[in-house]
Amino acid sequence: MRAVVYRRHGGPEVVSSTTLPRPEPGPGEALVAVAACALNHLDLWVRAGLPGVTVEMPHVPGSEIAGAIAALGPGVRGWEPGEPVLVAPGLSCGECPACREGDDTSCARFDILGFRRDGGFAEFARVPARNLRRRSTRLTPVEWAAVPLTFLTAWRMLSTLARTSPGEWVLVMGAGSGVGVAAIQIARHLGARVIAASSSDAKVEKAKALGAEAGVNYASGSFAPHVREITGGRGADVVVEHTGGSLFVEALRSLARRGRLVTCGATSGGTAPIEIRSLYVNQQVVLGSYMGGRRELEEVLSLVEEGKLKPVVDSVFPLERAAEALARMERRENFGKIVLEVSP
Ligand SMILES: [Zn+2]
Structure with a gap:
């Protein structure tokens, strides 16, 4: 063969x-x-x-x-x-x-x-x-x-782990990646509002066509203030993270009080310093996620069969x-x- x-x-x-x-x-x-x-x-x-x-x-x-x-x-x-x-x-x-x-x-x-x-x-x-x-x-x-792998990964992050609720703000890092395009749609399906973060304006625009309400380009440096501005000073309730390195630090800075950052990857760097005081004062949660289980796969495949996720x-x-x-x-x-x- x-x-x-x-x-x-x-x-x-x-x-x-x-x-x-x-x-x-x-x-x-x-x-x-x-x-x-x-x-x-x-x-x-x-x-x-x-x-x-x-x-x-x-x-x-x-x-x-x-x-x-x-x-x-x-x-x-x-x-x-x-x-x-x-x-x-x-x-x-x-x-x-x-x-x-x-x-x-x-x-x-x-x-x-x-x-x-x-x-x-x-x-x-x-x-x-x-x-x-x-x-x-x-x-x-x-x-x-x-x-299969892509939608399952994003489903576990947003639904099972972050328990994303309607009306919450979700920041999707690497919005043009496989996990990114799945996360935008799943967040919308769960009733959340999406901010797409990417390294290019062209990708941010495509992410908006997919359902994101706002976008930030992280190639130009610090984007946490921009996320605060979009969310009326609150920050993102949920961050879908898989970029790692300095982008992870900036993503964490974008998080709202009691926000949840879920990570499933570190494509641009495997270590990042965390401001511990900010983490506990704001009662934030950092969650690790690794693909997903069979039961979650059944859920996400039915949504694809129904045409709700594409x-x-x-x-x-x-x-x-x-x-x-x-x-x-x-x-x-x-x-x-x-x-x-x-x-x-
Ligand atoms: Zn086993």
């Missing part, structure tokens, strides 16, 4: 287009014919290598797969070859108390498709059958691939041009998701 792999950890030079043997689904597994697979920042982290994380090479990245069932392993019931599916990106044991309650991210064996296990930058992907989800044909495979596709590349697609994401040129079309 055609595949794109990382030969070792490194920069763009380790990405190579190749052929691999077609995997065989084992007991409880399914083989999915990948129609489309979306990119995530995780793909760049895996390419670079993360401390303490061992990834077997060559590695097939890719966490968001839309396709159809190609074959089923022994013992798999309730599915038929040819059925259109999405693959839930969270991998877990399925048996521990956390898994049984639908919160698989708390499983001691939690992993993400394409992180340590081979993912969807290939014609076929071998996945646990319990990760299969039916998808309608109201969206194309490319559009569906732009949904994937935003920035660009589509053929599988063989994955290195170019990754470079576009690395340069932050995208607004919305970059998707690889594997078999049109």
Whole structure:
């Protein structure tokens, strides 16, 4: 099968287009014919290598797969070859108390498709059958691939953790990213008012077209005063953060009294100083969030099926041009998701 792999950890030079043997689904597994697979920042982290994380090479990245069932392993019931599916990106044991309650991210064996296990930058992907989800044909495979990990991540941040209420102000950092475009729509769906923060005026304008009421450009430096001004001096009740570094500090400064900042990433820096006094005097909460659980995925997928949340596709590349697609994401040129079309 055609595949794109990382030969070792490194920069763009380790990405190579190749052929691999077609995997065989084992007991409880399914083989999915990948129609489309979306990119995530995780793909760049895996390419670079993360401390303490061992990834077997060559590695097939890719966490968001839309396709159809190609074959089923022994013992798999309730599915038929040819059925259109999405693959839930969270991998877990399925048996521990956390898994049984639908919160698989708390499983001691939690992993993400394409992180340590081979993912969807290939014609076929071998996945646990319990990760299969039916998808309608109201969206194309490319559009569906732009949904699962991204919308799930933003849903957990805004709904489960921040408990965003109607009328609250939500500041969405990195508004043009996959998580950003999902967060804007989810915040609006929850009745909140959105301020989109991005590094370019063009992206802020696109975010407004998606439902943001106001925008700030953080390329020009301090933006917390601007957020205060927009919110009538109050600050943002909720911040969706994934940029890290000095932007994290500024995002925290934008937070209202009793506000909640939820972070799921650190694309521009893994450490940031916190003004502890300001944090406790203003009774603010900083929450860490890592993707989301199965139950949350069901909630968010139903909203997509109902047309209440819509994937935003920035660009589509053929599988063989994955290195170019990754470079576009690395340069932050995208607004919305970059998707690889594997078999049109
Ligand atoms: Zn478990």
